[in-house]
Amino acid sequence: MEFTWPISPSGSAYRPLVQATDLTRRWGKGTASHLGVDNVELSIGQGELAAIVGPSGSGKSTLGSLIAGLDQPTAGSLVVAGTRIDQLSNDRLARWRGSNVGIVLQNFHLLPTLTAAENIELALKLSESRVSRRERRNRSGEALASVGLSDKAKRLPTQLSGGEQQRVAVARAMVTMPRLIVADEPTGSLDQESGHIVFDLLAGAVANGTTVLLITHDHELAGQADRVIRMLDGRIGDPSAGDIPGQQSSDVLGHRDEPNQSADELVSPGRHR
Ligand SMILES: Nc1ncnc2c1ncn2[C@@H]1O[C@H](COP(=O)(O)OP(=O)(O)OP(=O)(O)O)[C@@H](O)[C@H]1O
Numbered sequence: 001m002e003f004t005w006p007i008s009p010s011g012s013a014y015r016p017l018v019q020a021t022d023l024t025r026r027w028g029k030g031t032a033s034h035l036g037v038d039n040v041e042l043s044i045g046q047g048e049l050a051a052i053v054g055p056s057g058s059g060k061s062t063l064g065s066l067i068a069g070l071d072q073p074t075a076g077s078l079v080v081a082g083t084r085i086d087q088l089s090n091d092r093l094a095r096w097r098g099s100n101v102g103i104v105l106q107n108f109h110l111l112p113t114l115t116a117a118e119n120i121e122l123a124l125k126l127s128e129s130r131v132s133r134r135e136r137r138n139r140s141g142e143a144l145a146s147v148g149l150s151d152k153a154k155r156l157p158t159q160l161s162g163g164e165q166q167r168v169a170v171a172r173a174m175v176t177m178p179r180l181i182v183a184d185e186p187t188g189s190l191d192q193e194s195g196h197i198v199f200d201l202l203a204g205a206v207a208n209g210t211t212v213l214l215i216t217h218d219h220e221l222a223g224q225a226d227r228v229i230r231m232l233d234g235r236i237g238d239p240s241a242g243d244i245p246g247q248q249s250s251d252v253l254g255h256r257d258e259p260n261q262s263a264d265e266l267v268s269p270g271r272h273r
């Protein structure tokens with residue numbers, strides 16, 4: 001019998017890019033141990049823009065780091081873009097990450113001694129695909145153009161505004177054409193206008209088929225995602241409450257018309273243990 005993927009509620013075929021099973025990240029041993037991510041079951045579809053919300057300390061960054069291959073789980077399995085990444089050695093994980101994941105963090109993390117263009121070229125150098133120097137330069141130029149910063153290619157990070165630095169970081173995340181972008185509070189240090197520009201760039205990557213995992217405290221931005229995943233105490237929201245692939249975020253949050261409400265207030269209290 002031919003295998004078919006499950007169909008999402010919106011009717012289109014659903015193919016997971018991220019599949020976490022019993023995913024757990026624990027620090028320490030015995031009674032002194034504590035959990036950052038606790039037995040998480042999660043599937044994120046290809047080309048989906050999924051937002052993760054939840055209170056401070058609920059495990060959002062820990063989960064994002066596992067899915068990005070920056071950290072490794074202590075239990076469970078994690079398949080991302082067809083690779084069982086929880087079983088890779090550190091070296092192989094780093095190489096896998098360089099080719100498959102773009103990462104955007106709150107404080108940009110550009111190398112201070114490299115220009116905007118050089119920061120982006122470095123991402124290509126670190127990816128598994130062999131890209132000539134000339135092609136690295138061309139693709140870096142295209143990536144900078146796509147974030148509207150062609151005229152600032154030769155600037156150092158200190159010569160750019162915060163919003164511009166984050167656009168360079170997004171260009172760096174996109175230049176390798178990764179299957180997945182993990183953005184952990186990418187708008188957290190930006191004013192509202194710069195935040196919207198960065199969000200629109202990430203949404204543009206989704207339109208080109210990239211899967212984006214957006215960790216945010218910004219309820220308005222989360223509300224624009226395809227799906228909102230709520231975290232509390234290292235666990236994610238109950239699928240029966242609506243956190244299922246293809247479900248509209250407005251259904252999950254149920255508060256789209258109340259812009260003053262923080263995303264964190266919308267975490268289902270039923271998950272509290
Ligand atoms: N390297 C670490 N060692 C020990 N505990 C950690 C480590 N990283 C995170 N934790 C703990 O794991 C829990 C989840 O942290 P995490 O950073 O994932 O929260 P978060 O939801 O991203 O919070 P915020 O919104 O403040 O960024 C917290 O209790 C935190 O103290």
Ligand SMILES: [Mg+2]
Pocket residue numbers: 060061062
């Ligand atoms: Mg965090």
